[in-house]
Amino acid sequence: xxxxxxxxxxxVLEDIALSSLTHGTxxxxxxxxxxxxxxxxxxxVSPKLVSGGFFDAGEELLQIEPLDYxxxxxxxxxxxxxxxxxxxxxxxxxxxxxxLSERQLSSVSQRDDAINRMRIAEATLRSAKAQLARAERDLxxxxxxxxxxxxxxxxxxxxxxxxxxxxxxxxxxxxxxxxVRLPIxxxxxxxxxxxxxxxxxxxxxxxxxxxxxxARFAGQEHQWPAQVVRxxxxxxxxxxMINVVARVDSPYAPSAGRAPLAVGLFVDAxxxxxxxxxxxxxxxxxxxxxxxVLLVDNEGRLRFRGVxxxxxxxxxxxxxxxxxxxxRVCISPIENALEGMAxxxxxxxxxxxxxxx
Numbered sequence: 001x002x003x004x005x006x007x008x009x010x011x012v013l014e015d016i017a018l019s020s021l022t023h024g025t026x027x028x029x030x031x032x033x034x035x036x037x038x039x040x041x042x043x044x045v046s047p048k049l050v051s052g053g054f055f056d057a058g059e060e061l062l063q064i065e066p067l068d069y070x071x072x073x074x075x076x077x078x079x080x081x082x083x084x085x086x087x088x089x090x091x092x093x094x095x096x097x098x099x100l101s102e103r104q105l106s107s108v109s110q111r112d113d114a115i116n117r118m119r120i121a122e123a124t125l126r127s128a129k130a131q132l133a134r135a136e137r138d139l140x141x142x143x144x145x146x147x148x149x150x151x152x153x154x155x156x157x158x159x160x161x162x163x164x165x166x167x168x169x170x171x172x173x174x175x176x177x178x179x180v181r182l183p184i185x186x187x188x189x190x191x192x193x194x195x196x197x198x199x200x201x202x203x204x205x206x207x208x209x210x211x212x213x214x215a216r217f218a219g220q221e222h223q224w225p226a227q228v229v230r231x232x233x234x235x236x237x238x239x240x241m242i243n244v245v246a247r248v249d250s251p252y253a254p255s256a257g258r259a260p261l262a263v264g265l266f267v268d269a270x271x272x273x274x275x276x277x278x279x280x281x282x283x284x285x286x287x288x289x290x291x292x293v294l295l296v297d298n299e300g301r302l303r304f305r306g307v308x309x310x311x312x313x314x315x316x317x318x319x320x321x322x323x324x325x326x327x328r329v330c331i332s333p334i335e336n337a338l339e340g341m342a343x344x345x346x347x348x349x350x351x352x353x354x355x356x357x
Contacts, residue, residue, distance in 0.1 A: 006332040008296050008345045009286070011323045013278040018191040018311070018318075020271045024180040026263050028173030029247070030148065036163040037141040040065040045159055049170060053152045054252075062144040062157065062169060069139040076132035083125040090118035150174045151252070153263075178251040178261055180213065180226065182269050183241040191311065192273035194231050194244055211246040215267040217259040224248050224261050228271065244271070276310060280319040286331045287317045294330035294337055302330065302341045 044063040048055045055061060094114040150172050157169040184192070193209055208227040215222060226246040235242045246269060251261035261267075286293055287309060295303040307322030323329070328345065 003300075003342050003344045004334065005346055006296065006330045006334065006343045008328040009282065009331050011280045011325055011327045011329060013280055013323075013325045016276050016279045016281070016318065018273045018276055020184060020188040020192055020273060021268070021313075022182045022184055022271065023266065023268045024182045024246075026178050026180055026248075026251070026261055026265045026267060028150075028175075028263050029177055029179045030150075030174040031153070032147065032172050033168050034061070034144055034170045034172060036064065036144070036167045036169055037165060038064055038069065038138050039164045040068065040142070040162070042157055042159055042161050042163060045157065049152060049155050049157075051152055051154050054175070055146045055150060055152070055172075057146055057149045059146045060143055061146055064142040064144075064163065066139055066142040069135065069142055073132070073135040073139050076128065076135040079128040080125065080132055083121065083128040087118070087121035087125050090114070090121040094118045144169065146172070148174050149176060151263075173263065175250075175252050177247050177249045178263065179229075180211075180246045180248070180267060180269060181232075181243045182211075182246055182271065183239070183243050184271070186235060186240045186242060187311075189242070191276075192271055194228060210272045212270045212272070213246070213248060213261070213267050214269070215261075215265055217262070217265065220259070222259050224251070224258070226269070246271075276318065276320060278320070279310060280323050282317045282319055282329060283331050284312060284315045284317050285333065286329055287319075293319075293323070294334065296328045296330050296343060296345050300342055300344065302334075302337055302339065302343055304339055 041064070042062060043065050046055070046059070046061045047053075048059070049061045094111075094117070097111045097114040153171040153173055155170040157163060157167075163169065184194075195208065208229060211226040211228055213224040213226050226248045228244050229247045230245050232243040232245065248261055253260075282293070287307070288294070290306070291309050292304050292306050295305050297303055305322055307319045310318040310320040312318070330343070334343075
């Protein structure tokens with residue numbers, strides 16, 4: 001009978017860095033609605049307060065007409081001066097009646113009335129100081145400044161427009177770093193050292209898993225380094241996915257040959273995980289039912305062998321146990337294979353499976 005000709009692959013055990021492929025959309029780490037806290041006419045708008053404009057922390061973006069609030073501030077100062085004078089007079093009167101009362105030259109009711117007037121004057125002064133603080137705060141709010149370094153997503157105001165308290169004048173977001181929410185299947189968690197709590201400071205450089213962000217922009221493919229900073233707290237019961245958040249530092253910083261990582265960009269991500277020791281890479285088709293493979297022994301006969309499949313990625317199978325280095329695995333499809341069946345091994349396949357990472 002004709003002996004079947006099969007392709008074989010010699011087992012090579014190696015240490016392989018595992019990774020997980022996913023995707024997500026770039027989002028700002030902080031997004032803010034700028035809201036007017038005082039009501040008046042807009043008298044100036046920064047040229048940077050336009051969609052896509054960049055600004056620095058503390059930079060003035062908008063000014064509202066301050067005249068009425070300056071007048072309110074002067075009135076509050078005048079009220080403080082008056083209240084201070086009334087308190088001084090009330091204290092002198094109280095001290096005088098207290099002295100007269102000690103010499104029994106005034107009644108107790110007169111003394112109590114003087115003390116009461118002094119306390120009223122003290123309360124009036126405190127109220128005037130509170131009004132002054134409010135007037136100073138309202139005057140300061142006529143100038144809207146940037147709370148952080150960032151970029152304008154959209155603006156809804158212009159010079160001459162009347163704004164009221166609570167009116168949203170613009171939407172801005174921070175540009176110190178961007179975040180990407182990456183969904184991960186729960187089965188992939190076994191291969192990644194993901195943090196449960198948010199990482200910060202030195203932990204980011206020591207314990208944060210590395211991520212490679214890839215996207216096409218302006219007709220070219222670009223990559224950005226990132227780090228996983230936290231894992232969201234819930235596992236979706238329907239999709240069995242959990243979201244991890246990767247952080248990209250300075251996404252808009254100029255860099256030679258690299259485009260800015262714009263908010264809203266759809267990206268692919270590779271999360272680098274643990275290193276698997278003594279793993280054999282085989283074609284996915286070489287693994288048969290019940291996690292078995294066909295070995296070709298030295299006599300040219302097929303032997304069934306049960307193996308432990310660490311994971312399947314694309315057309316590759318990661319075998320963590322059950323094979324020894326140097327053994328030959330049959331990678332040709334054989335129908336009705338039998339234990340001890342004679343085969344002829346062709347020259348070892350040139351297209352060996354290689355680690356994608």
